[in-house]
Amino acid sequence: MTSSLVSTHAPARILIVDDHPNTASMLARALKQFNQPVEVLTARSGPEALEVIGQGRVQVLITDFMMPGMNGLELIERLQNGHEPAQIILVTAYDSPGLAATARRLRVNHYLIKPVQPEKIRDIVSQVLENQEPAKPGATAGMPAPSHFKVLIADDQPDNVHLLATRLQSEGYTFVTAMDGQETLDRLRSEMPDLVLLDVNMPKKSGFEVLAEMRADPQVAHIPVIVLTAARTAVRDVREGLGLGADDYVTKPFDWRELAARVRSKLRVKHAEDVLRRRNRELSLLPEIGQDISARLDIDELSSVILKRAVDTLAAANGSLLIFNIDDQLFHSLYAPRAIPGWDWDKAQGWLLTKGLIGAVVADRQGRLLADTAGDNLWYKPGGPVRSVVCVPLLGRRGVIGVLTLVHEQPNTFSADHLSLLQAIASQAAIAVENAQLYATEHKRVNELVALNQLTHEIGRCTRSGDLLDRLPQLICQAFGYPAASLWWLQDGQLALRSQAGAENAPRMSIMALAPQQVAATGQPAYLSGGVEERTGARAGTGPLPTHSAMAVPIRQAAGVSGVLALHSRQPNVFQESDRVLLETLAAQIVSALERIQLFETMEQERNRLTAVLRSAADAILVLDADGRLQLINPAGTRLFTDIETKLGQALPVGRGYDELIAVLDQSRAGQELVAHQISWPDKRVFNVVVSPIEHGGHVALLHDVTQFKDLERVKNEFLATASHDLKNPLTAIIGFTDLLPKVGPLTPHQAAFLDRIKGASGQMLELVQDLLDLARIDMGIELKREPLDLRALVTATADEFRAQAATKGQTLHAETGPVAVPVAADANRMRQVLRNLVGNAIKYTPQGGQVRLLAGARNGQAWVEVRDTGLGIPPADLPYIFDKFYRVQADDRQDIEGSGLGLAIVKAIVDQHNGQIAVESAVGQGTCFTVSLPLSSALTAETTP
Numbered sequence: 001m002t003s004s005l006v007s008t009h010a011p012a013r014i015l016i017v018d019d020h021p022n023t024a025s026m027l028a029r030a031l032k033q034f035n036q037p038v039e040v041l042t043a044r045s046g047p048e049a050l051e052v053i054g055q056g057r058v059q060v061l062i063t064d065f066m067m068p069g070m071n072g073l074e075l076i077e078r079l080q081n082g083h084e085p086a087q088i089i090l091v092t093a094y095d096s097p098g099l100a101a102t103a104r105r106l107r108v109n110h111y112l113i114k115p116v117q118p119e120k121i122r123d124i125v126s127q128v129l130e131n132q133e134p135a136k137p138g139a140t141a142g143m144p145a146p147s148h149f150k151v152l153i154a155d156d157q158p159d160n161v162h163l164l165a166t167r168l169q170s171e172g173y174t175f176v177t178a179m180d181g182q183e184t185l186d187r188l189r190s191e192m193p194d195l196v197l198l199d200v201n202m203p204k205k206s207g208f209e210v211l212a213e214m215r216a217d218p219q220v221a222h223i224p225v226i227v228l229t230a231a232r233t234a235v236r237d238v239r240e241g242l243g244l245g246a247d248d249y250v251t252k253p254f255d256w257r258e259l260a261a262r263v264r265s266k267l268r269v270k271h272a273e274d275v276l277r278r279r280n281r282e283l284s285l286l287p288e289i290g291q292d293i294s295a296r297l298d299i300d301e302l303s304s305v306i307l308k309r310a311v312d313t314l315a316a317a318n319g320s321l322l323i324f325n326i327d328d329q330l331f332h333s334l335y336a337p338r339a340i341p342g343w344d345w346d347k348a349q350g351w352l353l354t355k356g357l358i359g360a361v362v363a364d365r366q367g368r369l370l371a372d373t374a375g376d377n378l379w380y381k382p383g384g385p386v387r388s389v390v391c392v393p394l395l396g397r398r399g400v401i402g403v404l405t406l407v408h409e410q411p412n413t414f415s416a417d418h419l420s421l422l423q424a425i426a427s428q429a430a431i432a433v434e435n436a437q438l439y440a441t442e443h444k445r446v447n448e449l450v451a452l453n454q455l456t457h458e459i460g461r462c463t464r465s466g467d468l469l470d471r472l473p474q475l476i477c478q479a480f481g482y483p484a485a486s487l488w489w490l491q492d493g494q495l496a497l498r499s500q501a502g503a504e505n506a507p508r509m510s511i512m513a514l515a516p517q518q519v520a521a522t523g524q525p526a527y528l529s530g531g532v533e534e535r536t537g538a539r540a541g542t543g544p545l546p547t548h549s550a551m552a553v554p555i556r557q558a559a560g561v562s563g564v565l566a567l568h569s570r571q572p573n574v575f576q577e578s579d580r581v582l583l584e585t586l587a588a589q590i591v592s593a594l595e596r597i598q599l600f601e602t603m604e605q606e607r608n609r610l611t612a613v614l615r616s617a618a619d620a621i622l623v624l625d626a627d628g629r630l631q632l633i634n635p636a637g638t639r640l641f642t643d644i645e646t647k648l649g650q651a652l653p654v655g656r657g658y659d660e661l662i663a664v665l666d667q668s669r670a671g672q673e674l675v676a677h678q679i680s681w682p683d684k685r686v687f688n689v690v691v692s693p694i695e696h697g698g699h700v701a702l703l704h705d706v707t708q709f710k711d712l713e714r715v716k717n718e719f720l721a722t723a724s725h726d727l728k729n730p731l732t733a734i735i736g737f738t739d740l741l742p743k744v745g746p747l748t749p750h751q752a753a754f755l756d757r758i759k760g761a762s763g764q765m766l767e768l769v770q771d772l773l774d775l776a777r778i779d780m781g782i783e784l785k786r787e788p789l790d791l792r793a794l795v796t797a798t799a800d801e802f803r804a805q806a807a808t809k810g811q812t813l814h815a816e817t818g819p820v821a822v823p824v825a826a827d828a829n830r831m832r833q834v835l836r837n838l839v840g841n842a843i844k845y846t847p848q849g850g851q852v853r854l855l856a857g858a859r860n861g862q863a864w865v866e867v868r869d870t871g872l873g874i875p876p877a878d879l880p881y882i883f884d885k886f887y888r889v890q891a892d893d894r895q896d897i898e899g900s901g902l903g904l905a906i907v908k909a910i911v912d913q914h915n916g917q918i919a920v921e922s923a924v925g926q927g928t929c930f931t932v933s934l935p936l937s938s939a940l941t942a943e944t945t946p
Contacts, residue, residue: 200232323401
């Protein structure tokens with residue numbers, strides 16, 4: 001493929017095809033740095049590249065192999081129809097013989113294996129633009145100048161020697177001579193010529209004898225030989241000479257131009273073979289070096305091995321390896337098997353890095369060869385004791401990670417081949433150094449994690465914030481080996497030192513406070529290093545400034561920065577970025593620990609407060625777990641159990657008089673609901689027990705002694721029963737006599753009116769007394785007379801009883817019972833009283849023309865009766881209180897309706913006696929519905945009406 005690329009009238013068009021945009025853009029930037037104008041184009045796929053090429057011919061195509069849809073080779077093959085670029089560079093990460101063969105078939109100029117530095121591609125394109133095709137990887141390098149080659153002339157005839165010497169000199173070759181066979185062998189071993197022009201008939205040893213010994217000696221066997229003879233011209237002689245190893249056989253007289261062509265041919269072959277031998281030697285050496293250094297993970301040991309192998313391989317006097325660590329610290333190693341008088345690496349290293357050769361190698365990312373330092377400004381003391389230098393970078397994933405430099409006291413010691421070989425060694429070394437740095441980083445990280453874990457454990461053991469803040473700097477120094485640490489705390493807006501460790505290794509207090517004060521002011525981490533000038537005026541004396549290193553990070557709580565954690569040293573450049581990360585991790589741990597301690601202290605205060613409440617509570621309090629085992633009991637509870645010893649972790653004993661309490665606890669545990677009951681204690685006392693479930697299992701039982709109230713309730717009920725009974729008799733007499741008076745004789749209208757008022761008031765009084773008497777009996781626990789009962793019959797009878805009363809108010813009263821029996825075990829008189837009270841209230845509070853409905857049925861194992869009306873309704877605020885004794889709704893629309901406020905209280909008491917429930921739904925102005933639920937009687941559940 002032609003290398004003529006660039007028109008003098010238009011910039012060269014370079015097309016980069018890569019599906020990774022970052023790679024394409026990085027390479028494009030590198031290719032725009034030429035002295036002559038170029039047009040750099042990019043495409044992300046093969047089809048897109050074909051579109052770009054269709055818009056105008058490109059001179060250089062740089063394409064990746066692996067791309068979606070169309071790979072690089074397919075793209076190149078598509079361009080074989082006349083759009084073929086002048087130069088093609090194929091880049092691939094998958095090297096294989098088949099891929100390389102296909103690339104050669106498609107006339108790919110440069111076949112590069114990743115990773116490839118952009119600078120390498122830039123150099124290839126640069127040489128292409130200058131019409132200088134660089135040697136392809138794996139191809140033979142160009143021929144050196146004739147002066148590079150040395151020819152040995154072996155002939156016993158001076159005239160022949162002179163003739164050949166004159167011709168060779170005119171071609172530019174250097175030469176040496178030998179006049180007999182033995183001298184020829186000696187010259188071969190001492191001069192190591194590139195070619196031998198050998199006569200056959202010579203004194204001491206013939207040319208054939210020389211040829212035989214030469215091919216038997218491995219040191220010189222590779223040197224090509226052209227036999228020149230005028231005496232041994234027979235075919236047999238030619239066959240013998242070639243059989244002994246001659247590379248060519250020329251008989252005299254000969255044409256010089258033909259001989260010169262043969263000399264050039266043999267030297268070209270010799271040069272190619274030398275290149276191959278050198279490369280084979282390098283290839284055999286590099287794996288050995290790579291194997292030697294790859295298993296080493298210690299930077300000191302690794303650098304020593306790298307330097308020794310490099311110095312020994314290139315026969316240098318000594319060498320230097322500079323490594324740039326991940327934390328930006330420099331690591332310098334030397335190997336000097338042979339000292340050079342007057343040369344000091346320690347003095348030269350800093351200058352070479354900042355101003356000289358090493359800095360240039362780092363900037364260019366390419367190796368450099370100084371054949372002679374005399375007059376070269378990149379070298380420290382040009383022309384000094386070091387005269388020849390070769391310097392190469394160690395290129396890693398993050399750029400230049402080191403520089404390898406070899407020196408020699410003689411000029412022109414190192415060549416371009418040495419530079420290539422050293423760069424290959426540096427490539428192996430870069431991989432090993434990165435692995436060692438990664439191992440060192442991970443090893444350090446593991447140690448830090450172990451130390452951090454230990455420190456976290458110590459922090460976790462602190463239960464008081466003051467103890468934690470006082471011990472923290474000492475714990476940090478012990479765990480991580482820091483020279484000094486300090487903890488600063490903000491108090492009333494002022495930063496003050498709370499605690500410190502390693503004061504003997506820290507600077508004085510005024511310097512130590514600099515970094516924490518900066519953190520407190522900015523809220524950001526701070527790193528200070530170097531000299532510190534605290535004086536505002538002139539310094540007395542010529543002493544150096546005090547130096548220090550400080551790393552400080554904020555401790556942030558909800559309100560903002562509350563403190564500062566800092567590390568200190570009297571030496572500069574002690575702390576690194578990793579120390580900041582570690583300190584910030586510690587600061588977060590401290591905040592978590594302080595929050596935990598604060599929570600612990602709050603809980604401890606609450607526990608102390610709870611303990612005080614439990615100790616002072618007059619009621620007994622018991623806490624039991626999900627299995628009924630006692631977990632906590634207050635002193636009042638302990639005093640209740642006089643005949644047994646209550647032990648935490650054990651259940652209450654059965655059969656010791658506490659079975660009622662145990663039953664209530666079991667009921668609450670089974671239903672996971674609040675349960676309230678009255679129980680009797682073995683000593684005849686009565687307690688109200690409230691058992692509440694606890695989240696995540698367990699119960700709390702509260703026992704309140706109501707014995708005194710029960711006695712008062714009993715006395716009250718007895719009084720009410722007696723008083724009601726005593727009042728009932730005179731009231732009955734009054735009512736009876738009011739009925740007899742009209743029969744004795746006629747009454748005046750006034751007398752009749754007064755008599756009606758007496759009769760009405762007496763009736764109300766008798767109703768009130770009867771209600772009080774009923775309540776007293778219920779409260780005194782008079783047993784119910786339970787019998788099988790069908791609620792339908794009771795509902796129907798009650799409806800019939802009140803239908804006439806409803807009719808007087810123009811109301812409609814309906815009973816709806818259905819065909820299925822509603823059996824219950826109940827006291828018929830008491831249940832009739834319930835329905836009478838509910839229906840009487842419904843008629844009383846329903847206006848003229850309203851409706852009252854009675855319904856009965858069964859569902860879910862419960863019998864139910866509903867009394868619905870379209871009356872005045874009950875306001876929502878009054879609903880919770882309507883079952884209280886003597887409670888009446890206070891509203892203007894019912895001021896004239898008489899009542900005692902005891903009817904619903906009696907209803908509720910009777911329903912509770914039957915283990916039933918009563919519920920109410922009401923809306924003001926729309927009506928009310930009372931629902932009474934009783935357990936269905938199991939004996940009669942299956943009964944139905946025909």
